[in-house]
Amino acid sequence: MSPEEILQQIQAEVQVCTRCELHHSRKHGVSGAGPANAEIMFIGEGPGFHENETGIPFVGGSGKFLDELLMEIGLNRDEIFVGNVIKCRPPGNRDPQTAELAACDPYLERQIAAINPRVIVTLGRFSMAKFLPNAKISEVHGQAMNVRGRLVVPMYHPAAALHQRSLQPILKADFAKLPELIAQAASAPEYMDDTPEDKEEPKQLSMF
Numbered sequence: 001m002s003p004e005e006i007l008q009q010i011q012a013e014v015q016v017c018t019r020c021e022l023h024h025s026r027k028h029g030v031s032g033a034g035p036a037n038a039e040i041m042f043i044g045e046g047p048g049f050h051e052n053e054t055g056i057p058f059v060g061g062s063g064k065f066l067d068e069l070l071m072e073i074g075l076n077r078d079e080i081f082v083g084n085v086i087k088c089r090p091p092g093n094r095d096p097q098t099a100e101l102a103a104c105d106p107y108l109e110r111q112i113a114a115i116n117p118r119v120i121v122t123l124g125r126f127s128m129a130k131f132l133p134n135a136k137i138s139e140v141h142g143q144a145m146n147v148r149g150r151l152v153v154p155m156y157h158p159a160a161a162l163h164q165r166s167l168q169p170i171l172k173a174d175f176a177k178l179p180e181l182i183a184q185a186a187s188a189p190e191y192m193d194d195t196p197e198d199k200e201e202p203k204q205l206s207m208f
């Protein structure tokens with residue numbers, strides 16, 4: 001199957017998934033959106049009200065802010081893939097639970113493998129925890145890390161910055177680093193090799 005077909009298949013599977021309790025309140029599963037050959041993949045938390053209604057990721061208030069952040073660095077949605085660690089909306093936008101995250105993770109793993117992005121940007125702590133389970137976002141945000149052979153850049157969630165305005169300039173400054181990181185990742189292909197999970201601890205890249 002081509003990467004496009006894999007993403008379409010995941011999209012279809014997510015609509016009928018019953019791996020966790022979140023399917024009971026699902027209107028639309030939100031697998032993600034963007035080109036299968038995207039160089040950069042943004043991973044948020046999970047669908048909110050508007051995403052559950054439409055099936056499209058980041059279409060509510062935090063999505064508008066995400067679009068603004070992207071525009072400031074000359075990117076738009078057509079060039080990036082945007083997904084989530086959880087594909088169905090947690091009721092009342094509560095935090096996703098451990099069992100729900102575990103049940104949904106294989107979809108995200110398949111998406112990452114299919115897209116094979118140069119850079120993964122995690123938005124918020126749940127997405128960060130997938131790659132950097134012991135990190136504190138206040139300490140590592142905006143720093144490029146090599147995680148199992150992939151370049152991962154943890155960032156605050158746009159919704160957090162909407163609630164706490166003091167985070168907005170921090171998030172903007174972290175986004176401003178992305179064009180350079182993408183360019184550098186393109187010329188450092190060894191960081192894109194898949195390293196077996198148990199062989200490598202996350203580490204900050206000195207080159208960045």
Ligand code: URA
Pocket residue numbers: 030044045046047048051056057058059060062063084159
């Ligand atoms: N917040 C997220 O984390 N993901 C979405 O898709 C929308 C809001």
